[in-house]
Structure formats: C-alpha cells, structure tokens
Amino acid sequence: MNQHEPTLTWEAGTAYDLFISLLVLHDPGRVGLRAAWAAGVRSRLPGAERAFLKQAADSFVPFSWLHGLPAPKDGATALEALAAIPPGERLATIHFHGRSFPEALGDLLRDVAARGEWDEGDRRHLKELVGKERPLKKTKKELGHILDLWIDPARSGEMYLQALRAYHEGFFAEEEARIAPYLKAAVARGQEMGERLSLVSLLEELSQGLRFTALPALEEIVLVPSFWSTPLVVEHRLAEAQMLFVFGARPSTVSLVPGEPVPDDLTRALKAVADPTRLRILHYLVQEPLTPTRLAERLRLRPPTVVHHLHVLRLARLVRLTMEAEGKRRYTVRAGGIAQTCAALQRFIEAGSAGGNGDDGET
Numbered sequence: 001m002n003q004h005e006p007t008l009t010w011e012a013g014t015a016y017d018l019f020i021s022l023l024v025l026h027d028p029g030r031v032g033l034r035a036a037w038a039a040g041v042r043s044r045l046p047g048a049e050r051a052f053l054k055q056a057a058d059s060f061v062p063f064s065w066l067h068g069l070p071a072p073k074d075g076a077t078a079l080e081a082l083a084a085i086p087p088g089e090r091l092a093t094i095h096f097h098g099r100s101f102p103e104a105l106g107d108l109l110r111d112v113a114a115r116g117e118w119d120e121g122d123r124r125h126l127k128e129l130v131g132k133e134r135p136l137k138k139t140k141k142e143l144g145h146i147l148d149l150w151i152d153p154a155r156s157g158e159m160y161l162q163a164l165r166a167y168h169e170g171f172f173a174e175e176e177a178r179i180a181p182y183l184k185a186a187v188a189r190g191q192e193m194g195e196r197l198s199l200v201s202l203l204e205e206l207s208q209g210l211r212f213t214a215l216p217a218l219e220e221i222v223l224v225p226s227f228w229s230t231p232l233v234v235e236h237r238l239a240e241a242q243m244l245f246v247f248g249a250r251p252s253t254v255s256l257v258p259g260e261p262v263p264d265d266l267t268r269a270l271k272a273v274a275d276p277t278r279l280r281i282l283h284y285l286v287q288e289p290l291t292p293t294r295l296a297e298r299l300r301l302r303p304p305t306v307v308h309h310l311h312v313l314r315l316a317r318l319v320r321l322t323m324e325a326e327g328k329r330r331y332t333v334r335a336g337g338i339a340q341t342c343a344a345l346q347r348f349i350e351a352g353s354a355g356g357n358g359d360d361g362e363t
Contacts, residue, residue: 005199006218006241010191012183012225013073014176016246018164019061021172021228024256026057031232032268032315037257044170049163055145056160063236063244065097067222075168075176082161090157091149105129109150118147178258179227179249186225186249206247207233209314209334211322218243225249228256231317252317252344265317266348269341272316277301278309282333285319289332316341 024031028038042050069077085093096106108125112118123143130138130146138146149156194202199221204211206223208231219241226234230248238244250256252265272278277299284290284298292310296303310331313319318337322330 006243007220008194008199009220009222010187011067011073011222012187013066013069013071013077014075014180014183015066015069015073015078016063016224016226017176017179017183017228018075018078018168018172019066020226020246021175022053022057022167023061024228026054031229031256032264032312033256041171045163045166048159049166052159052163053167055148056156056163059146059149060095061234062094062097063234063246064238065094067224067238067244068097074180075172079161079165079168082164085157087157087161088154090160091153109147112147112150113153116151118151122147175258182227182251182254183225183249186247187223190223190225190247203245203247204320206245207231208248208317209320211320213322213324216243217241221245223247230256231315252340262348263344266341266344268312269316269318269337270345272312272318273338273341275309275312278313281306281309281313282318282338285331285333289322289330291328291330295331 024033025038025041028035042054045053066073066078069081071077082090082094092106092110095109105126108122108129112122123140126143126147127138127140130143190202190206193205197205199215200212210233220243222238222242222244224244224246226246226248227250229246230250232248234244234246236244236246250264253263255262255264257264273282280299281295284295290298292303292306295310296306299306310319310321313331314321316337318334318341319331320334322332324330
C-alpha cells in the first residue's frame with residue numbers, strides 16, 4: 001500500500017458501455033456471452049456499418065476521451081462530442097486524448113496516415129508497441145485492422161460516427177436505459193464500501209476477485225462501473241499519477257442478455273465446475289495459492305491451457321487473482337464462491353417452482 005492513499009473519484013456514465021459493449025459483441029468469449037446472441041445483435045446493423053465496427057472493435061477503447069466528456073456521459077453525449085470533431089481528426093482526438101500515450105505509437109499511426117498505406121514492418125512495429133502498452137495481445141489480423149483505419153483517417157472518422165450512430169439507434173439506446181440504474185446503484189454501493197474498507201479491500205470487492213499486494217504511486221483513482229465488462233476490470237492510466245479503474249456493475253442475479261431468465265453467473269459457474277480439470281484446479285487452490293506455472297506442473301498441462309481454465313473460473317467468480325510485485329499472478333479459491341453458487345441454484349429452482357409451472361408433463 002502507498003503511505004498516502006489516492007483520492008477516490010466516482011463516475012457513472014453509459015458512454016463507457018457504448019464502446020465496451022462493442023468489444024464484447026465482437027469477442028463474446030471474453031465475458032462468456034453466447035456467440036449466437038452477439039451475432040444477432042450485430043446483424044441489426046446495416047452491412048457497411050457492421051463491417052466497419054468489426055474492424056474498429058480491434059482498435060482501442062478511448063477511455064481517456066470518455067473520461068473527459070461532460071455529464072451525463074451517455075451515448076448521446078459521446079455521439080455529439082464525436083460529431084463536433086472534424087472527420088480527419090476524430091481518430092487522433094479520441095485515441096490520443098489527455099493521456100501519456102506512447103509517442104512512438106502516435107508517430108507510427110500518423111506516418112501510416114501520411115503515406116496512405118502500411119507494410120509488414122509497420123505491423124511488426126505496432127505489435128511491439130501495443131504489447132508494451134496493454135496486456136491484451138493482438139493477432140496479426142487485428143493489428144492489420146488498426147492500421148487499415150489509419151490509411152485514410154478522414155474516411156475512417158466519418159464511418160466511425162456513422163457506424164456508432166447506427167449501433168446506438170439499432171441497439172444501445174434501449175440497452176443504456178436498462179443498464180443506467182445498475183451503474184448508479186454500483187456507484188452508491190461502492191461509495192458505501194469505501195467508507196469502511198481499505199483501498200485494497202475496496203478494489204477487491206469491486207473487481208469481484210482481483211487483489212493487489214501493492215499499488216502504484218497515485219494521486220487519484222477514478223472508479224467507473226461497467227455493466228458489460230462484469231466481472232472483468234480495466235486499469236487505464238489517465239496521467240502519471242491518475243488511474244481509471246473500470247469495474248463490473250452487473251448484479252449476479254441479472255443476465256447480460258436482456259430478458260434471459262437464468263442469471264449469467266449461475267450458468268457460468270455451473271459450466272465452470274462441470275469440467276474435471278477445473279475441479280482439480282479448485283482442489284489444488286483450496287490447499288494453497290498457486291501461479292499458473294505451478295498449476296500447469298501439477299496438472300501436467302500446457303500453461304496456456306491452464307490460463308484458459310483459470311479465466312473461466314475467474315468469469316464464474318470462483319477464484320481470486322492476486323497481482324503481486326513484478327507482475328506475478330497467484331490464484332486461490334474465492335471465499336464463499338462455491339457456497340454462493342449452490343445458494344443461487346437453490347434460489348432459482350425454488351423461485352421457479354413457487355407458483356407452479358402449469359405443465360402436465362410425464363412422471
């Protein structure tokens with residue numbers, strides 16, 4: 001912990017989920033969303049806009065730019081602010097807005113724009129720079145999509161606004177009306193917890209299983225709830241001493257898919273424990289905290305396979321991930337996770353049978 005704890009600033013706005021939801025819809029496995037439903041939402045968009053958003057989803061979420069938007073930070077605010085930027089300047093404005101963006105990365109993208117083309121050397125350079133900037137790796141295809149956007153920034157800027165408007169009108173306007181109360185409730189709950197918990201404990205509660213053994217020297221942490229990223233978190237540096245911390249705001253009893261009667265958390269947890277390898281992982285983690293490498297040795301599996309299983313368990317909120325010094329990750333069983341799953345299963349079954357189902361099924 002820092003000797004001087006940073007100031008906590010709470011911020012709620014559906015504009016964050018406007019962009020995060022696009023990431024999820026184009027990579028539904030990231031949060032365990034059904035791929036068929038995600039494809040159905042994407043199919044609502046006109047062909048050109050749908051194709052562009054698939055390409056743009058591989059680019060960066062403009063967290064710094066979103067943070068700088070005026071209240072109420074909703075979808076309409078974001079679209080209005082984007083429309084006020086000249087088309088040729090939109091990509092640069094939202095990507096490079098108010099943050100310590102790597103100068104070499106900005107130089108590369110501007111150089112591609114000036115040349116109107118990119119080559120394999122540009123892609124290799126981008127891979128190196130993005131790898132330093134964020135933990136999420138990009139495939140060769142995704143890196144190419146990012147560079148394609150910068151070949152003609154004016155055209156991309158115009159299409160970006162057009163595609164986001166189509167997405168907002170075709171899906172997100174209705175969605176943000178559904179999720180806004182949950183974001184507001186998450187801020188209220190977080191502020192209440194902040195009154196009684198240490199910063200490390202607060203972040204662990206908000207992230208639903210991510211614990212920091214040490215925090216960087218910060219003056220301010222901006223805490224932002226997201227319905228669509230739950231239970232994953234995003235840490236984004238706004239400035240050298242200022243960090244944006246995006247945390248999950250979707251309650252365990254609410255599904256990401258509107259109208260879905262079975263809560264996502266329950267389905268995800270039951271699928272997670274239905275796998276023999278993941279059961280063995282939980283068995284080992286009950287005994288002691290372990291790194292993915294040590295688990296791979298015990299299970300005699302490749303480390304990437306173990307990391308995949310740990311991600312599934314993290315989505316199910318069954319494990320706690322501790323971020324230690326020098327980036328080492330250590331996992332343990334999340335206290336009460338299995339009991340909460342069993343209780344949720346019982347509540348759901350009993351709630352469904354309380355009034356009878358009216359069926360005359362076979363016995």
